Amino acid sequence: MNIKKYTTTLLCATGLLAVSVLAACGGSSDRGRDPILGLPAAELVSVTVTPPTATVLTGASQQFIATASYADGTSRNVTDVSVWASASPTIARVTPAGGLATGLTPGSAAITAAFGAKTGAATLVVNAQVPVNPPAVISVTGLSVTPAAASVRVGASQQFTAIATYSDSSTAVITNDVKWTSGSTATATVAASGSATGVTVGNTVITATSGDKSATGALTVTPALIIDPPPVVPPVVPPVVPPVVPPVVPPVVPPVTNPPVVTPPVIEAPSDGGIGLGRAREFAVLAVTTITNNAGGTTLVTGDVGAPLQNVEPEQPLGFRNVKSGFELSGPYQDLQVAVINANNRPCAILSDAGIDLGGLVLQPGVYCYSGAISLTGKLTLSGNGPYIFRAKSTLTTMANSTIELINGARADNVFWVPVEATTLGANSAFKGTVLSRGEDITLGDGATVLNGRLLSGKAVTLRNNKITK
Known part of the structure; x- marks a missing residue:
């Protein structure tokens, strides 16, 4: 009699425990939120996907986040337990679990996350990659020398100027950036500054070189200019008057002759000081x-x-x-x-x-x-x-x-x-x-x-x- 009583009591306790476990665990992600207290689960209200709109270039990726909101005011991140999908898989794909979207072709695709009975969505805009053009390279296309022909005397100098023309049609003076040479250093030499100096009478070619470009100017060397000094005006010497010898006939006194007064000429200095411009x-x-x-x-x-x-x-x-x-x-x-x-x-x-x-x-x-x-x-x-x-x-x-x-x-x-x-x-x-x-x-x-x-x-x-x- 006692054995039957104890057996009935044990079966009832076991049944109550099973009912409590089933009620606490539920069998769904939206139920059984507090298995210890046995409180009923809060109702799932919505799923939100963020960011709501995103833009990427083709080949780039965007991480989306899914957040579940409940009737009791709580929320939680359900990104990894949601089912993700792309409405336009040719434009963008998304990992089924995880919410990582990647742009494939230019366009717009809706990205959705499903959790429980709710679904959230966002928009992914995919833009084409913009090609980057390398900067234009400006190079020297031509070189000229001025003057094209010049003449100097022995010992005098002539300045030559080098002018570069570039691929963008601009020009610049590069006199100090070129290499200067003389075709005949015995006739004329040329300095690094482009100044050529006549050495002996003759003709030569002055060349300017920059990279693979070169240009020339002709130089004729003529004899040195010899400037005669201004004439020396000799002093004016009054004429010598021979003494008058009177006849020895006293008391006749010979007349006294005074020499003429001569005023020396005034010589004006040349207007340029005799330098000769x-x-x-x-x-x-x-x-x-x-x-x-x-x-x-x-x-x-x-x-x-x-x-x-x-x-x-x-x-x-x-x-x-x-x-x-x-x-x-x-x-x-x-x-x-x-x-x-x-x-x-x-x-x-x-x-x-x-x-x-x-x-x-x-x-x-x-x-x-x-x-x-x-x-x-x-x-x-x-x-x-x-x-x-x-x-x-x-x-x-x-x-x-x-x-x-x-x-x-x-x-x-x-x-x-x-x-x-x-x-x-x-x-x-x-x-x-x-x-x-x-x-x-x-x-x-x-x-x-x-x-x-x-x-x-x-x-x-x-x-x-x-x-x-x-």
């Missing part, structure tokens, strides 16, 4: 390579202008020329070199082993030679008619607002400045005379003026709001 005389600004002038500025040049390359042509009054032809400029270039040689051959009245600041000095006509630089601070006064030649083995520099005053017959066209190195005229300075630069730059500061003078350079000239009158 030749065909360069008509130019107020002359450069062998380039003239650089500020755009929209107030530069005014009263005289001829000459250079093969000019970024902004300076303003000129009517009646004056702007020459760019290498052939037309070869003559003035040649005469500039001769003028420098003539100036350097003048004997020095003042010879110094150092440089000098001419500010505050009053000087008379003569040849002033300095082994250092010449500078000017303040005012220089030149007094008296005659040539003034200032030679420097270094630079010529005038400070801002410096001036040159001419008194007692001194004339600007008799003043010559011959530096070996570069010339710089300070801003708002008032300069007078002709600068003869055989192979270096001449640079004018803002507002500097050159009245009754010239800027003649064997290289380049830079201007900025200047007034220049030859």
Whole structure:
């Protein structure tokens, strides 16, 4: 009797335990959320896929996330337990488990995630890959040399300029970037800067080479120019009157004859000081390579202008020329070199082993030679008619607002400045005379003026709001 009672009790307990387990575990992902407490599962409300819209290029991938939301306000990530699909598998594919989508062809595809009885969706836009074109390579397509033909005397120099043409039709001066050679170094030599110097009478070819491109210019060397010194005017000697011997007949006294008074002639100094500017005389600004002038500025040049390359042509009054032809400029270039040689051959009245600041000095006509630089601070006064030649083995520099005053017959066209190195005229300075630069730059500061003078350079000239009158 007791055995039956205990057996019935055990069977009932076992049945209740099984019912509790089945009620707790459910058999679905949406039920049995709290098996310990035995609470009923919250109802699945929706599935959301993020991001809602995404864009990728063909071949690229996008990870989507599936989130389940429940009626009790909770949510959880169900990405790995959802079933994923693409509405347009030819445009984009997606891993069935995991939500990783990959773009295949340009277009738009709906990506869905199914969990329980709910489905969420997002949109994947696939764009085509944009080809990247390599940058265009600009190369040198041509090379030219100016002047194409030139003539110099023995001992004089001719500046050649190399101009490159590129594949984009642009051009540039590359004189210092090419290799220069002379066809006959016995006739003429050429420096790395393109300056050729005559050695002996004859003809040669000057060649510029850059990579596989080359160009030539013809050079004729003529005999050296021999300039005769000005004639020496002998002093006027009054005639010798033989004494009158009176007859010995006293008391007759012979008449006294006085010699005539002779006034020696006045010899005027040549207007260019005897240096001889030749065909360069008509130019107020002359450069062998380039003239650089500020755009929209107030530069005014009263005289001829000459250079093969000019970024902004300076303003000129009517009646004056702007020459760019290498052939037309070869003559003035040649005469500039001769003028420098003539100036350097003048004997020095003042010879110094150092440089000098001419500010505050009053000087008379003569040849002033300095082994250092010449500078000017303040005012220089030149007094008296005659040539003034200032030679420097270094630079010529005038400070801002410096001036040159001419008194007692001194004339600007008799003043010559011959530096070996570069010339710089300070801003708002008032300069007078002709600068003869055989192979270096001449640079004018803002507002500097050159009245009754010239800027003649064997290289380049830079201007900025200047007034220049030859």
